[in-house]
Amino acid sequence: FLPGVALGALGAAWVLIRLPEGVLELSIALFVLFTCWGPALPKRALSRTGTLIAGAITTFLSSLIGASGPLVASFIKQGGGERHTKVATFAACMVAQHLTKAFIFGMAGFLFQEWLPLIVLMIGAGLIGTRLGLRFLDRVSNRHFDGLFKWALSLLALRLAWLGSASLISH
Template sequence: MPEISQLSLLLDHLNSWSLYASPLSPPVTLTLILFAALTSALSAAVGVGGGTLLIIVMAQVMPVGALIPVHGMVQLGSNGGRMAMTWRHIDWQRFLAFLPGVALGAMVASWVLIRLPAGILELCIAAFVLLSCWGPDLPKRALTATGTLIAGAVTTFLSSLIGASGPLVASFIKQGGGERHDKVATFAACMVAQHLTKAFVFGMAGFVFRDWLGLIMLMIVAGLIGTRIGLLFLDKVSNHNFEGLFKWSLTLLALRLAWMGVASLSAG
């Protein structure tokens, strides 16, 4: 039948395209591109959460060795776009206090990274997500300039190990006062600095970014579109009704990821 022939031809083209654009299958690639747009829109609209959700989705379908560097470059593009669109609202004092810690955390992470056995990364991601969802708020003394520098170091180190330290970074930004747009813009700037270090850390560890460049670029473009859409709803979207569902969704995905980590450790 003509319809079946056309469908078969379309699938052949999609498979050929996938070989060049991504090491993953076409359905998985398209799913990740869609989630890149959706999670960027989420981060732009509610200030945080998109990067954590994206890495948990990616962890279900990607090799562990590629997970954090690919996620980092995608988030660099997404947060870079958000930073460019909101740069007038950045709290530069807090951002500049954050930068020295970023450099320190990246140096430590480059030494520790290659010493982790299989399964530890999955368990670290799962534990961090559960802590961000259900852990206590930060004390006020952690929000000083010194506390912000320490936060930059600790979260950058964790980011290279668990991929998505956004909720912890956002807790400093959100609890530090300021208007909603200021928090979103400053958070994006801090995450740009943090994700930028991953090119160095994982490059030194031997990760070949070129193999994943097609997927990274497609997800960045989708993320920029999602960011633009999310910013349109920044003043209209409320976190109140969404928070419970979002936390439980992350919790269930984190528990599954923890199970994968335990299985990897047991197999090892």
């Protein structure tokens, strides 16, 4: 996944042309809904090459519109496995993506100092959320987790579709 993350972040930094605002959001929302409710992804999509491509595409898209969570989660959901493993894999992918994007945006001139108080608050909120999430994760079964995961992703996708539609309509 990590080499794909690096490729996606570099690709997003390189892109000069942008689709109309809202198109990417709607596309991502539809992809997430498809991976939640449609047929399973083919086995080769979950291979080393498929994972590399997923890392590149999800990082590229999230660098443009910031929707990495639902994209990566919908891919990880397809991999199966135990709930703790899924959450740990998802967390590792998010750290890799965000650190890589921070590096790329820093190289492109983004000034993190101006946002430092917000960044510190977000890290603190992430730590609290992790503690609460682990308590919840220990109490829920794999079967219930999978259902809740699917519905949470679907709600995030619907919100993204709403934002994308509103953006297209307003322009």
